[in-house]
Each structure stands twice: as C-alpha cells, then as structure tokens.
Amino acid sequence: MPEKKITLSVSVNGVAHTATIEPRMLLSDFLRHELGLTGTHVGCEHGVCGACTVLLDGRSARSCLTLAVQAEGVEIETVEGQGSVDQLGRIQEAFRQHHALQCGFCTPGFIMAITDMLRHHPLESDEQIREALSGNICRCTGYEHIVNAVRELARERGPLT
C-alpha cells in the first residue's frame, strides 16, 4: 500500500524548510537525509542512547522517537545552530576545554540536552547534573569531564530566575 505523502513546513535553526515526505520518516532521518544536517547522530534508534537529541520548541527530544510529520510548525534546533568549527558555541567550547569528548559520536546529543538543561534546570549540585545527563550515553569519557564542563557552564549561568 503506497503511503500518502505529507507536506511539512518546519524551521530548523531559524531557517524555514518545506518538504514532502512519507509519514514514517523519523525526524532524525529527515534532518540528515532530506536537509543534509548530519550533525544529529543516530545511535540506537529506540530512544536509549540520546545521540539524536534535538530541541523542539526549546525542549529536548529524541529525534529518533519523533516522526518528522509531527514537527509541523515546530521550531527545531540542532547542533548545527550551536556554532561552527571556526567559531564554537559556548557549550562546545566548554567541551573542548574540559576534554568532554573523545570519539565525538554522542557529543551532538549531549550538547543539545545540555542546552535544554541550562535553560530550564537548576543544576545546583553534581547529583542534579548527573541525573540530568543520565539520558545520554557516552562510551569514551566515563562522564567525569562532561560533568566538569556542565558544572562550569551552570556556574557561569548562575541560578535560574
């Protein structure tokens, strides 16, 4: 049975896109294959690893557990909106300084999840930071340096108002 394709309008990092896609297309595949934004990584494809985390209307979400068609009218933010190789975003810079990545596969997901955390979560103690990070898996760093980076970012941000 051929699927009825659906036309979708979204904003990704402030840029408007329109595409006609199959309903079954995951948001992660839409970003990577339709828009060529391959910064969003696909790890487990069932919501466990966190590598595909993006922001939907400012809140983190697994793009592998979201259908692209569900993002109609949504403001999407991906790691490409954070900075570039020449001009790292603040979180990326903190990751570099603290050596919070090694192979880098999980990093885009961490960066996006941390963006949400810094906007919305107190992050007042290491315990809170670790709990907030618990939805993202990193197999290289042992997390210690990631926690260090987030601690610095949280201190820099100050208490949430």
Added chain:
Amino acid sequence: MKPAPFEYLAATSAAEAAEALAAANGDGKIIAGGQSLMPMINFRLVKPTILIDINRIAGLDRIEKHGERLRIGATVRHRMTATDALVHRHIPILHDAMHHVAHLTVRNRGTFCGSVCHADPAAEMPMMTLLLDGTIAALSIRGERQIAASEFFVGSLMTSLEPDEFVTWIDIDTLPPETGWGFEEFSRRHGDFALACVATTMRIVDGVACDVRFGMMGVGETPLRLPDIETLVEGQAISERLLQDVSEALKGLLQPNTDIHASADYRRHLAGVLARRALRDAWKRATFRKDGPDA
C-alpha cells in the same frame, strides 16, 4: 530499524480520532508522546496501518482538580506532571515518583496517560494510577467508558482497552493533607525501569496507621495493589516487628520473574527491603503532617 509504512492523521478533535481509530479495524494506533510506541514501531514490533496523532486536540493537555480527584489529560507530558502545583500540593507521592520516570528528554515528550496505556509492569505511572484508585476514560465511536484502574491492567503490556478505544483522561485520588507517603524504587541506572518498587500512603489516627495503600511494580505481570499488606498494616503502629511481618508476607504474595536484569529471588529480597523503607518513610511523614502539611 525503520518503521513499516503507515498513514498519518493529525486529529483536531477527539471525535475525529475515535472515528479514524474505528475505521482502522484494530490496525490503528494512537500517538501522543510516542516514547513507548515509537521504539516498538521502529523495531516493527507494531505495524499500524494508520497513526492517529492526538497532540493537536485542544483541551487534553491539562491537569485539573475535580472535587477530590485530579484529572490528567491525554497529552499531559511527564514534565508537566513533575512540575504541576496541584500535583505537588495534593499528591506529593506522585511528585516524588516523577523523579524516577525515565530521563529529562523522555519526560519532555512522554505522557502520563500514554505510559498507563503502554502498561509496562515496571513503569511508575501505571502503579500510581492503581495506588490512587484511578479511573481511565476510554473513548470510542460507541461513547465514553470509564474503567477502574483495578480492571485496566490485565497483563504485561496488556490493558482492557478495546481496539477502537483510546484514553482521553485519567482521574486519580488526591490525598488528605495529613497523609504520609513512602516511595522506594531500585533500578540499575537512574531512570531505567525498576527491578522493584514500593509506593505506600497512610494517615495516623489515634496512634495507628489508617487508610493504608500499598502498591508495587517490577515484581509481577502487572503493577500491583496488595490488599493483604494493606490489611496487615491498617490499625497498627509501624514497628520493627510489623515490618518483619510485612517482608515475610511479601515473600508468599509475590511471584516475580527472573530475567536478564534480576532473578526472582533477588526481586523478592528487594521487595522486602524497599517495603520496610517505604513504610517507615510513610509513617514518619504522617507523624509530621498530622498537624498540617506545612508543619
């Protein structure tokens, strides 16, 4: 893996969703947060012919107090339940439980009602719905049916929902302000499904426990209410002796599974340990709160 093909409808009213679900003849699926359904669709364990998205239906994204009950709409996210002032004030045990639900990113999308419909025997919201004498509102083109939580969970990932019904809201008890509670969960990693979990509430009247509720998850095919334990504790003061009796009784009452995460024996052991801690916490909190919730 990638999902098998399906059609997609972003329903704009509950009636439209009910009609589409009926027309799908049992092969349709409702999607809200998708945090349980999408993994199954990605693995092709579920192959719906049509996905009916209820996120754009107005009015389902609210938590409201109706008398002594809180009504949680079908698209209320875990994040909202976790931060809602009504939940915090009237059902503090649910507020506590939310910290154990998955991870921040999943809580942003996943819904209370969706978790109850998924009916994982080791998930918090099904157990809390049972503990708080929930009522589940199921809508179909035949009308609305209200199902008691005690009749809802029939097996692992199985509910008494008919294929053409979907949940529009769930009602749960608020608790009198002097109620104490204990919530104890053990999992290997924070946010993972529980190996075992106990949730209990009680008030203290004339020096003994009353209105005792005792629920468990992770130790059976469905979330559990354990009336035998409730009866055992009701009318008693919490003592070392009573806690000993509770853990002994649990050994006979529970038939947990052995799986790759834990053996049945280990789960039974955990049940006893967590029950002691939770009952002690509930007693302590009820003692404090007897003079009012802010005391």
